[in-house]
Amino acid sequence: GDSVTQMEGPVTLSEEAFLTINCTYTATGYPSLFWYVQYPGEGLQLLLKATKADDKGSNKGFEATYRKETTSFHLEKGSVQVSDSAVYFCALKRYSSASKIIFGSGTRLSIRP
């Protein structure tokens, strides 16, 4: 079945460091890929998405590129801030599976001032 695997946390970085959170997926066909973020005490928010191979999603300085050849969708940010501390979820949705999103297990990110 469809699945998403992301790097385990917690990940702790200093402010202004470069961030990479790895995500790989298994799915038939051509799923859409997402990164969601969950700040403390809040619900999940869509951070960015890509709907086809080689698409790059970007938002708030974060980027991720849909790589079909490696079935990956790694999240990157050039310079993290303390306010980026949150839990990040990689997810996929197949067009034929109306509305069902498959989430990874999440990666907790902590940024030190």
Add this chain to the structure above:
Amino acid sequence: EAGVVQSPRYKIIEKKQPVAFWCNPISGHNTLYWYLQNLGQGPELLIRYENEEAVDDSQLPKDRFSAERLKGVDSTLKIQPAELGDSAVYLCASSSGQDYNEQFFGPGTRLTVL
């Protein structure tokens, strides 16, 4: 615009007791979802509504869980009786359509069963 509202935010009960969670979706959103999020895991879909119809409840444990969405707006998720393993966060989300429309999540209800 108000987001998805859930209540209560926290609930502590003893095992074998009933519990109910309430969700008010974003106005105009016809699709409503209930997700279960275990500690250290990503959310898993329990049930999806299109208006008042449950169109995907394949992952809902029907022996103890039930849900309703009267009038196609608010929704209630119930567990009766609760078990220790039901301790988790229950998330509600809504969207204005199906496939590629963004799902907006509420803050969740954290349930602890003692």
